Structure formats: structure tokens, C-alpha cells
Amino acid sequence: MGRMGEKVKSCLVNSNEVHMLLADKSNIPEACSYLQDELASKLCSLISSDERQTSGAFVLRYVFEVHGKEDVFIAVTARTKESAENQLPSVPSIVKKFPLAVFYEREIRDMFGIIADGNPDARPLVLHEHWSAGVYPLRKDFDIKTKVSRDTGKEYPFIKVEGEGICEIPVGPVHAGIIEPGHFRFSVLGENIINLETRLFYTHKGVEKLAETMKLDQALLLSERISGDESVANSLAYCQALEKIAHTSVPKRALQIRCICAEMERIYNHLGTLAGISTDVGFSYGSARLNILKERMMQLNSVISGSRLLFGVNRIGGVGIDLDAEKLAMIINTTQIVQEDFEKIISMLRTKSSVVDRLRNTGIISKKVAYDLGLVGVVARAAGLDVDTRRDHPYAAYPTVSVDTHHDTPQNLMEYKVNLEKRKGDALGRFELRVEEVIDSIRMIDELISDLYDDNILTTDTLRLEPYGYALGYAESHRGQTIHWVMVGQDCDSLFRYKIRTASFVNWPGIEQAVLSDIVPDFPIVNKSLDLSYSGNDL
Amino acid sequence: MICEEIIMSHKKDASGLRNSVDSGDSKHVQTKIMSDIMRDDVETIKDPVNGYTNSQEFRGSITLFDAIPHQDSLDKLCAAKAIETDGRNVRLDLGKCIMCGRCQQAAPDIFLIGSIFETPVKVRQDLIRLSGKLDSQGQKPYEQMGKELKEKTSKILRRSLAIREVDAGSCNGCEVEITALNNAIYDIERFGVHFVASPRHADVLLVTGPASRNMEIALRRTFEAMPDPRIVVAVGACACSGGIFGDTYATTGGIDKVLPVDIYVPGCPPTPQAILYGLLLAVDRIEASKING
Known part of the structure; x- marks a missing residue:
């Protein structure tokens, strides 16, 4: 940290996390810029916590993920407090350098009442206009049962696009199909979208606050329900954070079962998304066939875990389900049948001009946009960014399987890099990438099963946590990287703070950029091809 | 040709x-x-007797055995606060249960989890089970329920049953299952049930989620836009009671705090079969409300 010198008060290393405490909050922008420019890292979360009772201040942690070969996270930590009675604490905004920070800073303003000085967008994000002022739910002095009075007559100021012939189309929060709620405000000129503003957080149900009232084991059930269809990935990230704090080693068999289930989750969701894309381009035969495969996978989920959505797989220190020979055979058989059918359906879809033409050049997200917004998962990879948490920050049993076959030989890597540069970031690219990932996931499941250890499924060690210990847990869901920051409470059986940043939270701003070259009727395709969770974003 | x-x-x-x-x-x-x-083969469930049933491993209905609770911590066990004890009796609220199976692991002599789905009910109180009472309600196969639904709908509504689905803050698990009703395997449209884009066309409002505060107004407006007779079906533990999300600053703790709920479908998430069963009860309700004027 050479250049930062005396501006850094102390540095703390905990496994693959470096925590750097700044001497003063005014150094935040400089420290963040330094990390991005000099260490080629990217902002991946901004965590705030109310530690006034324990250390007398609000603490903000700007978490950076180092790109390249090293598996390191760096957290810039700064403290801020109320300078006077009735005055909100503040920190300097980093929006100028990091456009993606605008949402984090708005969230922290709503939930903690910490102002980011210099953030041009002072509109509420999580708490809609009908919440009365001065309510900061994640502060420790706010009681979770509080019923806040409802203000009426206030309206949310959407960005106005003005000019001759420009119309506004409001859509939502209740949509025509069976999907989650959110509001989209299109400004259009004829059919062309000039601007789109998304307004979310309709499903905000206080998950982070609720976790603070729960025991560790109960919060695990809550983490599965952050977003129902990514239950394995989110609970995995939660468990891994706790295991990291306690330095618990999880039995190898449990790690492998975690990966098998995580890949099964990826398969059934990608099948659903591909089916959705097929519906949205108006090709219902393809979607009917793909939905049959999705249903087969969900029935398999039910046999494996007792839940069609794979609830109940992860436990702190291992897994809650074991796979006997019969179940393993069933997984192999089902995935094989699914793969055969899947390949047939996809080769059919590829020849349908009505499908391919609608997807090609629709909903383009350029590499630059993807990088600036810090997008993750399929969306980022389709835009040409080489990011995959399973490979960049290996967890569970992923170090033992080949996550992708692109990086094994120098020649493959070179070809892959050329291929990456060619990617356009359109809906077709995301479609093809999902197809590839389904096949890859089935291959990985085969690999894991053929090499399954005979071992316990739950660690026999007791979980040794220290009061106020904290760590990051992360996993790659089918949507992309999900990062959970867990800080345990004083009694070591509760949570002091649980910050969840799902892939959806970072990928949602991408949709506003993706639709800019499109017409209104293409919006459903773009939306489906990005596959975003509302619940995972709103928490 | x-x-x-x-x-x-x-x-x-x-x-x-x-x-x-x-x-x-x-x-x-x-x-x-x-x-x-x-x-291609016909994938749709067609055999009423040997049709698709849940796997043996599926965590569904809970049977409560009469046993004196030996653990004081029994009511603290449940993350969704579905279990209450007063020292002698156990009270289980299936409207809150998220089917995690932790209670069976902790007290196998009191709780037994079966693989059939938890039966939807018309009155919230019916989801509360006291120790000693065994679940004896038989369940019909999917196909048979569907046929009954079709007959009732054509008799009562003289047309098909139109559903408007609203997510009032769910985790999207219930949406996955409701979407599954439309796939070729469950194919609910063959029973005359279809999902419509506008509440103006709907007979049934299918609501999921704990009624988040931010969705409350939109939910009310959707209901108000529906013509009479209108039936509200609460799908999932969250919709029945708030579920694991409970009653907090951000939620209202169940759809019945916002709208009059006619049918409660428990489960986390309820299976497509359970949702179909709920719709069957909903049509009964429409008939009753028609007779009462």
C-alpha cells in the first residue's frame, strides 16, 4: 500500500481478505481510486454497519475484488459519526470514479441515514416515497416491529426526457405475466426507447434487519429465501462466511454435494430462462419442450433434497442431505436424458430464423458498460469480461473440477480470449452462453459424482466463533456472483449484521443501458435474457 | 393435410x-x-391413479403426535415461529410452516413429515393444528382434481376460470411453482384455467408474498379493479401468515391483513398440485357467494 502511507491506520489480513482501516473518512475516494487503478481491482460491495454501541461510529467497508490470478478481496474501512445532534453522518461520495456506487450510496442513505456528499442522486431507493422521513431501518435503535406511518401525496421524481414527440410509458409494478413486481418508466420516440428508468424495491421485506433478530441456524433458512430460485448459492455464501470466521474445515464429501446441488440449480434455472426467451420471441414449441426439461430437473431436486427448489441443502459446516448410490444414479440418468433432449431442442432453436433474428443485436451491453457497472455472471461474460467466481475465488469443491475447459491449455486460453473479444453482449450471446453453461454443469456434475469422497456430510467440530467476528462469503449463482458479509453478534449465536449483495443488485442497472438501441416490444426479451431477480435485489 | x-x-x-x-x-x-x-410422447399427467406423485423425500404435510413436550426450546426451534407450546400442548400453525424439517429432527416423537402436500383451506384457523389431532383428509390425484375443477367452472361460471397473479413480495419460489402449472406436464389450461394480463378479466386473484409495505397499494388497487364475484387465494406460507418474513416494518404479515382472503394454500413453496387444490376450493367459494347474492 506504498502510496497510501500514513493515510492507512492499520491493515488486517484474514485468509483471503485484507482490511485496510483509513485514518480519516476524507481519504475514501483516494483509497478507492488507488485500488482500482494500481491493483486492477473492482468495487464489488459497499457494506455499512451501525457499530455505535461497540465502537462509537458507523463503519463503512468498500469491498474490492482483485482481478487476475490472485484470490484476494480488499476492504477499505472508514468510520463516520454524527458531528452534532440531529445531523446525519456523512462520507465523501465515490460516484465520480465509480458509477456503480450510486445505488450502494442511495441504499445506505435510506437504511442508515448516512449521506454520501457529492452523490447527485438524492432520491430514495429502498424506502419509497410513502415512508416518512427520518426512518433508518438498519440502525440499531430502530425496532423491527415499528409500523411507520404512511405519507400520502408525494410522488417519485422520475427523470424527465423532454422534446417533440416524446411519450412516457409507465409499466408495473403489477405486470402482465407471472413475474415479480417492479416499475419501468420508458421514454419513447415512436417505438424507440430513448430512456428507461427502473424503479424496484417493491418486494423489500427487511431481510437484512430480520436476520439480526435470528439465530445463526434460522438465518440460514432465511438466506435460502433471499431469492427462491437461487437458494443453494445464497445459503452457500452464508455458510461459507460463517465457516471462514470459525476456521472450520468442511468434509470433502459435503463440499462436493454442495457443488452438485449448485450446478443442479444452475441447470434448472438456465432451462427456465431459455424457455422464457423462447416464449418471448413467440416460439412456444421450444419453450414447451424446455419447460418439460425444467420440470424434470425440479422433480429430481425434490428427490435429492425434499424440496423442488433445493431448499435445505446447506447446513453450517456441511450439508443436510446425503446422496446414496440410488440417488446418484438418478442424477446421472436424469441429467443425461435432459442433455440429449436439450441438445436436440437447442439445435432446432438455432435453425429458427424467427428466434435467432429477434435475439441477434438485441439488448446490447458493451464491454465498457459492463465493466463500469461492475456487472457479473452470464451478462458480464457475454459482454466479453472474463469473470467467474467459481474460478477466480475457488470455493467448495470447485478447485478439484474443471469449471470451464477454456483455461486448461495455453492454446485454449488464447482461443478463448479471442472469442471473448468477439462477443457482442447481445441477447443471442447470453442465450448461447446459457446453453454452454447447462452442458458444462452436467459435465461438472458427472465429474463430481465419479470422484465422490466417502466421508461425513457434516463437520464434527463445534463452530468456534468469536464475538463480532466477520468475513465475506461468496458463490456464483446462475445469475452471477453473490457476496454476503456476515458479522456475528456478541453471543456468537446471532448476527450483528448480514449484508447481502446478490448478482441481481449489480446487474439491474445494466438493463437501463441494454434497451437503449431497442424498441419497446423487445424489452421482454432483453429482460428475460438478463434473468434478474427482483426479490434478490430488493431484499 | x-x-x-x-x-x-x-x-x-x-x-x-x-x-x-x-x-x-x-x-x-x-x-x-x-x-x-x-x-413426441404426451408428457402431460393423464393417469388419475398412477399419475405423478411427490417423491418420498418431499417435505410436505406434518402430522402432530400427542406427546408431552420434553423440550422447553420447542417453540424457539422454528424459524418461522409456527410452533407454540404451553408446557402441555403443542400448537402448530401450518400457515407459517416453511417445511424446513428441523422440528422432525429435533423431536421425531412429536412431528412426522409426510410427502403429500399440505391441504389448502378456506378458513385460516383450519391451518392451526393442536397435538392429538391427526390429519385425515384424503387427497385426490392431480388429474382428478383438475377434472372436477373443469366441471365446476363450467357449471358455475359457464366459461373458464381467469386468474390474475400478483406477487406481493415473495422470494419468487411461489412464482416458479405457479409458472410450472402452465408447463406441458401440469398443463392447467386443459381444465379451463388461464392466467390473464389484467385484473379486469379475472375471477381469482392469486397472491404470493407477505404483502410487503411497498406493494400494499398496488395490491389493493389490483383487487379493486376486479369485477365481482372475486376470490382471493393466498399462495404460500408468506401469503398465509408472513411466513419466515413475519410481521415487520417492511411487511404486513400476510395477505389477509390487506385483503379478504378466501383460500389459504400453505407450503414453502406449495406444489403445483396444492395450488390446483386451492383453485378447486376457490370455485366452491364463487358458487357460495353467487347463492348468497
């Missing part, structure tokens, strides 16, 4: 747009697709 026409039109389609298609022999592929369509 019709098939031939379709094949011909597909051929035309393929040859006309050759440049946008990667594969050269698309003609051949198109005919192959058609022959595939004709050769």
Missing part, C-alpha cells in the same frame, strides 16, 4: 430467410422438427 401445410409453410420460412440461418440444410431440419413434434 394440415400437417403437410405446416411442413410446407415451415419449408418456405426456412428457404426465405436462409441468410440468417447458420446451418445450410435447414429444410431437412425443419421437416425433422415436424416429425419430432408428431412423434
Whole structure:
């Protein structure tokens, strides 16, 4: 940290996390810029916590993920407090350098009442206009049962696009199909979208606050329900954070079962998304066939875990389900049948001009946009960014399987890099990438099963946590990287703070950029091809 | 004859747009697709007796045995606060249960988890089970329920049953299952049930989620836009009671705090069969409300 010198008060290393405490909050922008420019890292979360009772201040942690070969996270930590009675604490905004920070800073303003000085967008994000002022739910002095009075007559100021012939189309929060709620405000000129503003957080149900009232084991059930269809990935990230704090080693068999289930989750969701894309381009035969495969996978989920959505797989220190020979055979058989059918359906879809033409050049997200917004998962990879948490920050049993076959030989890597540069970031690219990932996931499941250890499924060690210990847990869901920051409470059986940043939270701003070259009727395709969770974003 | 026409039109389609298609022999592929369509098996559940049932491992209904609770921590065990004890009796609220199975692991002599789905009910109170009472309600196979639903709908509504679905803050698990009702395996449309885009066309409002505060107004407005008779079906533990999300600053703790709920479908998430059962009860309700004027 050479250049930062005396501006850094102390540095703390905990496994693959470096925590750097700044001497003063005014150094935040400089420290963040330094990390991005000099260490080629990217902002991946901004965590705030109310530690006034324990250390007398609000603490903000700007978490950076180092790109390249090293598996390191760096957290810039700064403290801020109320300078006077009735005055909100503040920190300097980093929006100028990091456009993606605008949402984090708005969230922290709503939930903690910490102002980011210099953030041009002072509109509420999580708490809609009908919440009365001065309510900061994640502060420790706010009681979770509080019923806040409802203000009426206030309206949310959407960005106005003005000019001759420009119309506004409001859509939502209740949509025509069976999907989650959110509001989209299109400004259009004829059919062309000039601007789109998304307004979310309709499903905000206080998950982070609720976790603070729960025991560790109960919060695990809550983490599965952050977003129902990514239950394995989110609970995995939660468990891994706790295991990291306690330095618990999880039995190898449990790690492998975690990966098998995580890949099964990826398969059934990608099948659903591909089916959705097929519906949205108006090709219902393809979607009917793909939905049959999705249903087969969900029935398999039910046999494996007792839940069609794979609830109940992860436990702190291992897994809650074991796979006997019969179940393993069933997984192999089902995935094989699914793969055969899947390949047939996809080769059919590829020849349908009505499908391919609608997807090609629709909903383009350029590499630059993807990088600036810090997008993750399929969306980022389709835009040409080489990011995959399973490979960049290996967890569970992923170090033992080949996550992708692109990086094994120098020649493959070179070809892959050329291929990456060619990617356009359109809906077709995301479609093809999902197809590839389904096949890859089935291959990985085969690999894991053929090499399954005979071992316990739950660690026999007791979980040794220290009061106020904290760590990051992360996993790659089918949507992309999900990062959970867990800080345990004083009694070591509760949570002091649980910050969840799902892939959806970072990928949602991408949709506003993706639709800019499109017409209104293409919006459903773009939306489906990005596959975003509302619940995972709103928490 | 019709098939031939379709094949011909597909051929035309393929040859006309050759440049946008990667594969050269698309003609051949198109005919192959058609022959595939004709050769495909029927995937839809059709056998009323041997039809699809939940796997043995599925965590569904809970039977409560009469046993004196030996653990004081029994009511603290449940993350969704579905279990209450007063020292002697156990009270289980299935409207809150998220089917995690932790209670069976902790006290196998009191709780037994079965693989059939938890039965939807018309009155919230019916989801509360006291120790000693065993669940004796029989369940019908999916196909049979569907046929009954179709008969009732055509008798009572003289048309199909139109559903408007609203997510009032769910985790999207319930949406996954409701969407599954439309797939070729459950194919709910063959029973005359379809999902409509506007509340103005709907007979039934299918609501999921704990009624988040931010969705409250939109939910009310959707209900107000529906014509009478209108039935509200609360789908999932969250909709029945708030579920694991409970009653907090951000939620209202169940759909019945916002709207009059007619049917409660427990489960986390409820299976497609359970949701179909709920719709069957909903049609009964429509009949009753028609008779009462």
C-alpha cells in the first residue's frame, strides 16, 4: 500500500481478505481510486454497519475484488459519526470514479441515514416515497416491529426526457405475466426507447434487519429465501462466511454435494430462462419442450433434497442431505436424458430464423458498460469480461473440477480470449452462453459424482466463533456472483449484521443501458435474457 | 393435410430467410422438427391413479403426535415461529410452516413429515393444528382434481376460470411453482384455467408474498379493479401468515391483513398440485357467494 502511507491506520489480513482501516473518512475516494487503478481491482460491495454501541461510529467497508490470478478481496474501512445532534453522518461520495456506487450510496442513505456528499442522486431507493422521513431501518435503535406511518401525496421524481414527440410509458409494478413486481418508466420516440428508468424495491421485506433478530441456524433458512430460485448459492455464501470466521474445515464429501446441488440449480434455472426467451420471441414449441426439461430437473431436486427448489441443502459446516448410490444414479440418468433432449431442442432453436433474428443485436451491453457497472455472471461474460467466481475465488469443491475447459491449455486460453473479444453482449450471446453453461454443469456434475469422497456430510467440530467476528462469503449463482458479509453478534449465536449483495443488485442497472438501441416490444426479451431477480435485489 | 401445410409453410420460412440461418440444410431440419413434434410422447399427467406423485423425500404435510413436550426450546426451534407450546400442548400453525424439517429432527416423537402436500383451506384457523389431532383428509390425484375443477367452472361460471397473479413480495419460489402449472406436464389450461394480463378479466386473484409495505397499494388497487364475484387465494406460507418474513416494518404479515382472503394454500413453496387444490376450493367459494347474492 506504498502510496497510501500514513493515510492507512492499520491493515488486517484474514485468509483471503485484507482490511485496510483509513485514518480519516476524507481519504475514501483516494483509497478507492488507488485500488482500482494500481491493483486492477473492482468495487464489488459497499457494506455499512451501525457499530455505535461497540465502537462509537458507523463503519463503512468498500469491498474490492482483485482481478487476475490472485484470490484476494480488499476492504477499505472508514468510520463516520454524527458531528452534532440531529445531523446525519456523512462520507465523501465515490460516484465520480465509480458509477456503480450510486445505488450502494442511495441504499445506505435510506437504511442508515448516512449521506454520501457529492452523490447527485438524492432520491430514495429502498424506502419509497410513502415512508416518512427520518426512518433508518438498519440502525440499531430502530425496532423491527415499528409500523411507520404512511405519507400520502408525494410522488417519485422520475427523470424527465423532454422534446417533440416524446411519450412516457409507465409499466408495473403489477405486470402482465407471472413475474415479480417492479416499475419501468420508458421514454419513447415512436417505438424507440430513448430512456428507461427502473424503479424496484417493491418486494423489500427487511431481510437484512430480520436476520439480526435470528439465530445463526434460522438465518440460514432465511438466506435460502433471499431469492427462491437461487437458494443453494445464497445459503452457500452464508455458510461459507460463517465457516471462514470459525476456521472450520468442511468434509470433502459435503463440499462436493454442495457443488452438485449448485450446478443442479444452475441447470434448472438456465432451462427456465431459455424457455422464457423462447416464449418471448413467440416460439412456444421450444419453450414447451424446455419447460418439460425444467420440470424434470425440479422433480429430481425434490428427490435429492425434499424440496423442488433445493431448499435445505446447506447446513453450517456441511450439508443436510446425503446422496446414496440410488440417488446418484438418478442424477446421472436424469441429467443425461435432459442433455440429449436439450441438445436436440437447442439445435432446432438455432435453425429458427424467427428466434435467432429477434435475439441477434438485441439488448446490447458493451464491454465498457459492463465493466463500469461492475456487472457479473452470464451478462458480464457475454459482454466479453472474463469473470467467474467459481474460478477466480475457488470455493467448495470447485478447485478439484474443471469449471470451464477454456483455461486448461495455453492454446485454449488464447482461443478463448479471442472469442471473448468477439462477443457482442447481445441477447443471442447470453442465450448461447446459457446453453454452454447447462452442458458444462452436467459435465461438472458427472465429474463430481465419479470422484465422490466417502466421508461425513457434516463437520464434527463445534463452530468456534468469536464475538463480532466477520468475513465475506461468496458463490456464483446462475445469475452471477453473490457476496454476503456476515458479522456475528456478541453471543456468537446471532448476527450483528448480514449484508447481502446478490448478482441481481449489480446487474439491474445494466438493463437501463441494454434497451437503449431497442424498441419497446423487445424489452421482454432483453429482460428475460438478463434473468434478474427482483426479490434478490430488493431484499 | 394440415400437417403437410405446416411442413410446407415451415419449408418456405426456412428457404426465405436462409441468410440468417447458420446451418445450410435447414429444410431437412425443419421437416425433422415436424416429425419430432408428431412423434413426441404426451408428457402431460393423464393417469388419475398412477399419475405423478411427490417423491418420498418431499417435505410436505406434518402430522402432530400427542406427546408431552420434553423440550422447553420447542417453540424457539422454528424459524418461522409456527410452533407454540404451553408446557402441555403443542400448537402448530401450518400457515407459517416453511417445511424446513428441523422440528422432525429435533423431536421425531412429536412431528412426522409426510410427502403429500399440505391441504389448502378456506378458513385460516383450519391451518392451526393442536397435538392429538391427526390429519385425515384424503387427497385426490392431480388429474382428478383438475377434472372436477373443469366441471365446476363450467357449471358455475359457464366459461373458464381467469386468474390474475400478483406477487406481493415473495422470494419468487411461489412464482416458479405457479409458472410450472402452465408447463406441458401440469398443463392447467386443459381444465379451463388461464392466467390473464389484467385484473379486469379475472375471477381469482392469486397472491404470493407477505404483502410487503411497498406493494400494499398496488395490491389493493389490483383487487379493486376486479369485477365481482372475486376470490382471493393466498399462495404460500408468506401469503398465509408472513411466513419466515413475519410481521415487520417492511411487511404486513400476510395477505389477509390487506385483503379478504378466501383460500389459504400453505407450503414453502406449495406444489403445483396444492395450488390446483386451492383453485378447486376457490370455485366452491364463487358458487357460495353467487347463492348468497
